[in-house]
Amino acid sequence: MFQYSSDGDLHLFADSVVSFVGKLVDDSIPKVIVRSFPNQKPWVDKTIRDALSARTAAYNEGLTSGNMEPYKSASYGVRRASTLYSLGLYAESEALF
Numbered sequence: 001m002f003q004y005s006s007d008g009d010l011h012l013f014a015d016s017v018v019s020f021v022g023k024l025v026d027d028s029i030p031k032v033i034v035r036s037f038p039n040q041k042p043w044v045d046k047t048i049r050d051a052l053s054a055r056t057a058a059y060n061e062g063l064t065s066g067n068m069e070p071y072k073s074a075s076y077g078v079r080r081a082s083t084l085y086s087l088g089l090y091a092e093s094e095a096l097f
Contacts (some may be wrong), residue, residue, distance in 0.1 A: 043085060053080040 055074035062068040
């Protein structure tokens with residue numbers, strides 16, 4: 001189909017094929033708008049956000065009471081949550097190969 005319309009011109013043939021494939025991709029794959037904000041990191045999911053808010057609450061409570069042990073354990077919780085998230089990503093990538 002493209003070969004006859006290009007009259008032997010290789011550049012016109014390649015351009016026609018690439019344009020046709022691009023049209024097929026545009027028609028068959030739905031477009032989704034992904035909004036990203038500079039202050040939202042892609043690795044921060046709900047578990048990490050919850051751990052961060054628990055750490056902030058423990059810090060504020062520790063300032064008033066003078067006991068910073070809950071803050072220390074909450075800080076370890078944030079580190080643990082981020083490590084578990086990264087290990088989960090590693091396991092997912094290993095499963096692909």
